[in-house]
Amino acid sequence: MTKRALITGITGQDGSYLAEFLLTQGYEVIGMVRRSSTVNFERIEHIQAQVTLATADLLDEVSLINLLREYQPHEVYNLAAQSFVQTSFSQPVFTGEVTALGVTRILDAIRIVNPEMRFYQASSSEMFGKVVEVPQTEQTPFYPRSPYGVAKVYGHWITVNYRESYNMFACSGILFNHESPRRGLEFVTRKISHAVARIKLGLDQELRLGNLEARRDWGFAPDYVRAMWLMLQQNEPDDYVVATGETRSVREFVEFAFSHVGLNYQDYVVQDERYMRPAEVDLLVGDPTKARTELGWQPEVTFEGLVKIMVDADVAMLKERLR
Numbered sequence: 001m002t003k004r005a006l007i008t009g010i011t012g013q014d015g016s017y018l019a020e021f022l023l024t025q026g027y028e029v030i031g032m033v034r035r036s037s038t039v040n041f042e043r044i045e046h047i048q049a050q051v052t053l054a055t056a057d058l059l060d061e062v063s064l065i066n067l068l069r070e071y072q073p074h075e076v077y078n079l080a081a082q083s084f085v086q087t088s089f090s091q092p093v094f095t096g097e098v099t100a101l102g103v104t105r106i107l108d109a110i111r112i113v114n115p116e117m118r119f120y121q122a123s124s125s126e127m128f129g130k131v132v133e134v135p136q137t138e139q140t141p142f143y144p145r146s147p148y149g150v151a152k153v154y155g156h157w158i159t160v161n162y163r164e165s166y167n168m169f170a171c172s173g174i175l176f177n178h179e180s181p182r183r184g185l186e187f188v189t190r191k192i193s194h195a196v197a198r199i200k201l202g203l204d205q206e207l208r209l210g211n212l213e214a215r216r217d218w219g220f221a222p223d224y225v226r227a228m229w230l231m232l233q234q235n236e237p238d239d240y241v242v243a244t245g246e247t248r249s250v251r252e253f254v255e256f257a258f259s260h261v262g263l264n265y266q267d268y269v270v271q272d273e274r275y276m277r278p279a280e281v282d283l284l285v286g287d288p289t290k291a292r293t294e295l296g297w298q299p300e301v302t303f304e305g306l307v308k309i310m311v312d313a314d315v316a317m318l319k320e321r322l323r
């Protein structure tokens with residue numbers, strides 16, 4: 001029997017990699033997209049012929065119910081969200097509507113249409129925020145530091161609640177930062193790799209950044225979508241931390257990215273208050289022991305490998321555009 005998966009957020013970084021991965025596993029993939037005035041399918045253009053795109057919105061429960069009724073997926077991966085932390089400070093209510101209440105809408109739609117559908121929720125290390133222990137595990141208490149983090153805590157607990165209340169196969173993957181050449185340009189890693197490429201090619205002179213001392217546990221997105229799928233293949237639903245176990249500062253990322261193209265970051269990086277946050281998450285580092293032992297998951301790309309992949313991809317992309 002061909003398995004059918006629904007991905008919300010298929011046009012995003014993770015959605016595009018997950019769709020690719022599920023296609024290689026023989027799945028029929030349904031991608032949920034929201035209506036917009038222009039097409040934004042860049043990340044899935046290469047697989048568009050192999051997936052079915054259907055319109056619905058996490059803000060509209062009826063659209064979700066109709067979507068589930070029509071396609072009857074076996075697995076639902078809820079990756080859609082307002083995912084940028086900085087924007088969550090300027091649009092806290094909107095972020096709550098999509099990133100928090102959106103999870104209830106889709107869980108409730110599943111409960112109404114067919115509670116046998118398996119569900120994955122894209123939870124986040126941002127829930128740990130001002131961390132109360134190092135490294136962070138599935139047992140570490142949450143202390144979110146942004147409206148985004150708060151919304152993700154809600155999404156996490158409503159997933160647990162639907163699992164316990166309605167016996168649904170609902171899993172929460174607590175994923176630490178994961179990046180790739182498909183990362184949005186506003187996130188710090190891609191902002192850096194893109195700027196490094198532009199500076200190297202003589203298209204820019206400086207890179208303006210906020211807090212260089214923040215530390216993150218950065219992995220490679222294609223590694224992380226495998227973990228999402230593995231969670232839904234287990235006998236019992238559960239929650240898992242997905243991380244590399246290594247923490248690096250923004251400064252280290254920047255330094256390594258510039259040195260990879262033979263430049264010194266100190267000649268180009270300017271600190272700019274505009275990119276500082278009202279409350280910061282200073283240090284994240286996950287303990288992926290449970291994912292390793294129970295899911296058999298481990299990351300394949302190192303920090304250095306990740307930076308090289310991203311910088312090389314941006315250099316190649318810009319060179320191609322300049323041709």
Ligand code: NAP
Binds near residue numbers: 179
């Ligand atoms: P992303 O690139 O920002 O993609 C977000 C996706 O959500 C896009 O496809 C977007 O559609 C869609 N979306 C936003 N609002 C929606 C709505 N109201 N209805 C339907 N779709 C909507 O995010 P990502 O990096 O792939 O992350 C995927 C998920 O994992 C997110 O939930 C994020 O919060 C979470 N997460 C990410 C990380 C990470 O490091 N990347 C770590 C932990 C958790 P448009 O293209 O139309 O905007």
Ligand code: F7E
Binds near residue numbers: 123215280
């Ligand atoms: O910031 C610092 C910034 O925006 C990382 C999302 O995928 O991962 C992501 O959230 C750090 C922060 O990601 C700039 O202050 C310095 O400390 O790349 P980011 P994030 O906030 O960690 C989690 C796990 C998610 O779930 C989210 O969806 O870098 N930083 N200077 C900067 N950040 C940005 N964006 N821009 C700067 O200029």
